[in-house]
Amino acid sequence: MKKQIANWGNYPAMEADEESFVFDDQLDTLIGKGEPFIARGNGRCYGDASLSERTISTLKYDKILSFNKQSGIFECQSGITLDQILNVIVPAGWFLPVTPGTKFITIGGGLASDVHGKNHHVDGSISNHILEMDVVLSSDEVITCSPENYPDLFEATLGGMGLTGVISRVVMRLKKIETSMIRQKQIKAENLQELVSLFDEYKDYTYSVAWIDCLKKGKHFGRSILMLGEHAGLNDLADIQKNDPLKLPKNKQITFPFNLPSWVLNKFSVKAFNFLYYGKNFKKEINNVVSYEPFFYPLDAVLHWNRMYGKAGFVQYQFVIPLDAKDGLVVILNRIADEGLGSFLAVLKVFGKQESIISFPKEGYTLALDFPVRKGLLEFLDELDQLVLKYNGRLYMSKDARMKPEMLIAGYPELEKFKEIIKKYNPENKIRSVQSDRLLLTSSS
């Protein structure tokens, strides 16, 4: 039975078959039917990467296979969400080595996107912490790959948007923590210039990210809040917290109840929001100790926050440009402010070095922005693409719903190699998505 599905941006939406599996032989049966499909986790990529007329859901394939509490080696099936992993590992004194801004993704989806977090400049992306994984190919064959075994499959699967095969089992190395709290520092930056130098000044912090008000012009252009953090040690905690230093945060979620009508988000309401958001930090600098939840997952507190963008949905645009193309940030942010298409906030982060075939991160500045789907948006984003290319940048496939194949080719120098590996492991393109067809990574013939 076809049902309506969409990923987090609610754009695009489509009719699709969704089938799930609990046991290995059930996955074999689903793959064996021979109709093209793409694996789908929790639908938290933003665009069309995990959309296809036929999807195979990994959500019921979510078992923890082993967890060594001494060494921090964690083994699981791919459909488990980071949220569920945290509930098990945090009380035992371990943390995810890398986490994106939501814990509601599956680990399989996280690897297919090679997700990064606030610690990329120190710890790299998630692929850096994966010891081994199983990939089920379109031929039903299961291959265990690692940096040593089938390194081509390993590398092309990390960030490969599910096109090499279905990631089924994952072994990763966790990060040791003393407490479940984060020692946080927030610093207000008056403008982009100040923000960029603050990033540099505080580059030794394990976690760093900034939220920028993109609608501010003039001398406050790029005013922002830089958020820095370290895992708190026992000594950072108040006496009362020391009784239970690895406590899990309480569930305090609220649900965004309905799709907001599209007229609510406009230049004025977004300006007002940003004014309040920036204004809530009275002091130049705040230092405190908070639970990991508000630090890493502030938006997870509002379930279905994507409804804020209305039924038409939104597109998230995330690019990275090299460190020496700093001017590009100014040009691009200016262009966005001029257009006034209503990005609430932009998230800026500095990536460290990374070598990979198809993963998004590379050394430089990465900026992520939300744009509600409106008339003229797609044309505007095509324009932004040209600017990103001019500064030698590229886009994140996990956020993408609309880029043209030329944009991908220009941004990813190893793309031909990636295509060769897809050809080798997924020769008949039985595994393909709306995105991979659009980007000409796969085709029906």
Place this chain on the structure above:
Amino acid sequence: METVLILGATSDIAIAIAKKFASEKFNIQLAARKPAQLEPLRSDIKIRYGVQCDAFAFDALQFSKHALFFETLNPRPDITITVFGIMDDEDEAFDNWQLTQRMIDTNYTGAVSILNIAAKHYGEQKKGAIIGISSVAGDRGRASKLIYGSSKAAFNAYLAGLRNKYFKHNVHVMTVKPGFVYTRMTENLALPKLLTSTPDEVASIVYAGFTKKKNVIYVKWFWRYIMLIIKSIPEFQFKKMKL
């Protein structure tokens, strides 16, 4: 800590029930035809909930092996839950006696075989609980669920009798009648959202019913009233309806 035996542990509902009881700190015994398949679930339950979890081979159709199976469980479970059951295509089953018989033997005969043994043990112990996952389809015979519905009707009558027989021996027997449930078996059907529960909801309701020592529970509760209406239609009228 008490131990729960889950018979037919590979279905979505069984997995959800196992996890629910494990989260309430019960040790878990999983039983299914191919116990090797249960290994990931077993490790998952142990790691997530910090309880004991073991997996055993059990085939509802191998009646002669049921006594040995139950006697060799160590420890013997405090609560026995039957979740196994099959729902084949009714038209195919009607034309093929083997399918009909398999459905009846699994859903009814197999359940009776193993629960006789468990009930006897609990009766002697003067404590214990039996939970049978049945179906609303057993509440009234109708064309579209001819064999499946009648096997569940027989199972319901059996559980009611067992409840009566062992009441004075302090054995709690609970009949669970789910309506529509979103599972792998139903993912290709268009189910009415308001009337359909998730396996996790079924598990929570089963656990709540167990702690409150309920006799017969419907999942969700309003199915009791839906079935009441269906049961109250006079037979001369009912036989003409397309159900």
